[in-house]
Amino acid sequence: MREQRRNRVPRTRSTRSKYNIWCLPEEVQLLLFAGLPARDLLSVRAVHSKFRNLIDSNPSIWSTVHFHGEWPSPGNRTHFERAVEHNNIEAIIKLGVAYLYNEGISEDGKAANNSSQTSKYFCKAEALSPLPFTWLFIRPPWSASGTCCKAMVFNNMKNHCKTKASSSSTMYCIAKILSLFDDEAKQKEAMDWYQKASNHGSPHAALVTWKNAQSQNRLDPGCSLNSIRQLRECANNSCIDVKLTLFECYSKGQFGGLTKPQIAESISQLVKSSRPMGTSDMFFQQQNLNASMRYILIDWLVEVTDMKDFDNLTLHTAVRCIDRYLLLQPTTRSNLQLLGISAMVICSRLLEKDIITIREAAWLTDGTYAYEEVVRMIGEIVAVLHGQIRVPTVLDFLKLFCNLAAVDRQTEFLAQFLAEMTLLYTEFGSNSPATIAASAVFLSRMLLQQDFPWPSHMVEFTGYKVVDIIPCTLLLFRKCFVEPSLTDHRDVTLMAIKQRYSESDFMEVSKMEVMKYTELCSMLGAQSVLDDNSTREDDEPCHMDFLSPNKERMDQSELSKDRDSMVVTPFVELSEAGHDNSVLASELGNVSFDSVGTGYEGDQESEGEMEVDEEEWSMDTHDGLDEPIDISSELSLNTFSAILAVDVLSCDSNSEDTSNSDLSSLAACFSPGTKRSRQGPSPGSRRSYRINAGGKLSPCKGSVLQPVQNVYSGRLRSHSKGHQHKNVTQRQRRSQFGCENRVNLEYLS
Structure with a gap:
């Protein structure tokens, strides 16, 4: 034993470096402070007068916080x-x-x-x-x-x-x-304002005035040639709508005096500017979410879109908003559906004539979220995205490529079906929207056994060769036709998109028989190898309780039958088609629409204010501080970890006691308000739901997501017809639009 103690290698001790954040140059400190959350920035400002003066004297910090x-x-x-x-x-x-x-x-x-x-x-x-x-x-x-x-x-x-x-x-x-x-x-006044905005350099207003002039001079070839040139001048701006409109004219043979190679160069430049969406890396940022949760959310939004008869572009734009937000801002499981329905509210207001009102959005979630929560999430999404809601989507490039390839209606519907299926899977995030659109058009023409599925002029106009889109094409085929669809917690298959495109309006393209995967691989000269995770036929279904545990799927015929009654919202804010308020008032029973003297009868759609459980954070400064105080007691986990990492840069590199996990755990110990959260059942756990006293399924505590209303059937839940929802707050129970008055809305079902 003594000999073993003699031969033991002495353990190196890590010594704390004398160099820390206080010794860094001001330029480096500014880089650390730039882009901090507002809460952390003001906590740093309160640490010492040196930091306070540095932050106050640099306005660029406040512009980036x-x-x-x-x-x-x-x-x-x-x-x-x-x-x-x-x-x-x-x-x-x-x-x-x-x-x-x-x-x-x-x-x-x-x-x-x-x-x-x-x-x-x-x-x-x-x-x-x-x-x-x-x-x-x-x-x-x-x-x-x-x-x-x-x-x-x-x-x-x-x-x-x-x-x-x-x-x-x-x-x-x-x-x-x-x-x-x-x-x-007002329509005439609107055109006058469009003209003013166009004269001041607005490309969006110039597009509207151009379309108006185009409709009036449709039969004049000379005016048509001049209008293409005017549109080309507007397209020099970065407005995506103007560029897509211009390229649509090009695809119809209206070149506006340019040659075919010049047109091909312009379109290929737009295609090259399309970048990967990055959704495949989303869950490195979102630790509390996974791909299955996002799948279920998008599947639900597809049926909301179908129920409201929205355009496909609204759905694609909403999904892009959700993904871009999730790439920037961590989101909890309980707020995932709030994010989804709020994105639909924003995009319906941006792209549709009929909209989803804020009150209707809260109602669609069966009272899981209050009116005020939807308002805040709408503001949060638009603020995080800096107002840039409309971005190029897969559908934008798909329409352009279909026009260039001059496809028939069946091919276009099949390509739209494939493109919409990609919204469900994060694996397509490594591809750009243009690549996905090209693969959808190429695969559609192959499945319909058309000659020259990717003609030479498509290579010239898009810049894509067949070899460039083969990987995405194979992934697209596997996800749409080989792998089974995800199932919810009751083993019900989520097939909203396939059900939608099985209707006669879309020529039942989702029902068509397709070739085998091996046959497609042999045609493309690719190796027919399926990954281990490419099929889940023999695996356990994924138990997910995103939607209500009482969720029941309807077939498409029953959904279509109930859709007409669900399109009209029973609330104050209605679409321009409009309904008489007196009729609504009589059908809604005791609901009052009066808010005389408040000035908010068109805005505040629910009475009372939201009861916030979390305490409001106050960013009071301590101007009298001259000595440093404990930074760890003021900063959040992320900021303290970063400062702690700077503080130990000069530690002995041979030390075995310092690691990233140690830093994180140490920061977690000092971070204020940090609590150890119980880990709920995993997404694949069989214990994700239980049977309550009423004999119905309900999720266990800590399950994947909170239950919400199933809007597929277009009917109110049984607990909305006289029973209180467990997620309805006390203020909502006192509201005139509470569950008691929803009994009078049975005419919607």
């Missing part, structure tokens, strides 16, 4: 306003939405004051954003009295453009709102 997960409140409003002074677009958007819906700013906000603040922030946001977007928040319908906050914001923005120098985006927003009215006088 982000407010992810934070919402304006009386405790932090001054810090939001400080970021607004330095053109922080995220703070501008959140403050504008908060004042518009009177959410979180004050308890007794008046419409006149809030509308003035909202218009100020919206005009500022339009001047900073490359894409006009604020009009979707204040678009009609408005209250009949005209005193709602939306109408007042519109009038303030309109007066601002008349009296002061405004951006072309603000003028476009005014024109867009006026164009949504059926009044002929």
